[in-house]
Amino acid sequence: MKITLHNCISVTTDGAPTMVGREQGVIARLKKDMPSMLAFQCFIHLTVLCGKLNDHFQQLLCKAMKMISFLRSRSALRHRNLRKFLKESDTTSEDLPTYNNIRWLSKRNVLPRLWSIRQELTLFLNTCTSLIARQFPEMMSPSKDMSDLAFLVDICGHLNGLNLKLQGKNKTIIDTLPAV
Structure with missing residues (x-):
């Protein structure tokens, strides 16, 4: 220039x-x-800092991601069975997306889907014979953790929406200020 x-x-x-x-x-x-x-x-980077989780929410997210990893990655047969179960349950979703810890925005895809099919996941996990599967239905039962997970779904959705509004070619601070 x-x-x-x-x-x-x-x-x-x-x-x-x-x-x-x-x-x-x-x-x-x-x-x-x-x-x-x-x-x-840059306030886009500041919003990412706002999305850093405290220990309780980080542990809750970690539990949820372990459950998704258990359902998707550890066994191809279990993943196929989950997809078949979700299809037969007439849910809006036929699968769970994977979570990538490196891409912060992947929470936007994973958490709402997890929340929307939580009851179906609980039913599916109760049919699993694995010892590991027994720890997850307890986490998905109505409790403080579930209300915190709902909060996590909402706040991550809000921060992702804000992040997307702040990005873009030829945007100035004046264009993005109303979103903040």
């Missing part, structure tokens, strides 16, 4: 240490030449 650095009045970063480091970060180096420069952290 051929803009000289002295015409730059602010910088927005993702908060990575290489960007915001006190001594060697890009911002520190820029401020040596231009002390009045303002530095901001």
Whole structure:
């Protein structure tokens, strides 16, 4: 763009240490030449930080993902049986998506589906003969954990919706401010 650095009045970063480091970060180096420069952290990345879970919700999510892994990944036969069971149950879903811990947005797909077929999953898990399967129906029974899981479904959906509204080509802060 051929803009000289002295015409730059602010910088927005993702908060990575290489960007915001006190001594060697890009911002520190820029401020040596231009002390009045303002530095901001991108609010899309701040919303991801808002999505970090406390220990209780992290454990609850971990239990749910272990159950999904048990149903989908540990046995191809069990996964086929689950899909057949869901198809016969006339649910809106015929399968559970897998959860990828690396992609934060995959919670958007997994949690609502898990919540929508929780009763069918409980019935299916009760038919499983595996010892591991016996721990999951207890988790899916009405309890504080289930209301917390419902909250987790809602908050992850909200944060994902916000994240999608904030992204896009040629969007400015003025365009995205109403969403925040």
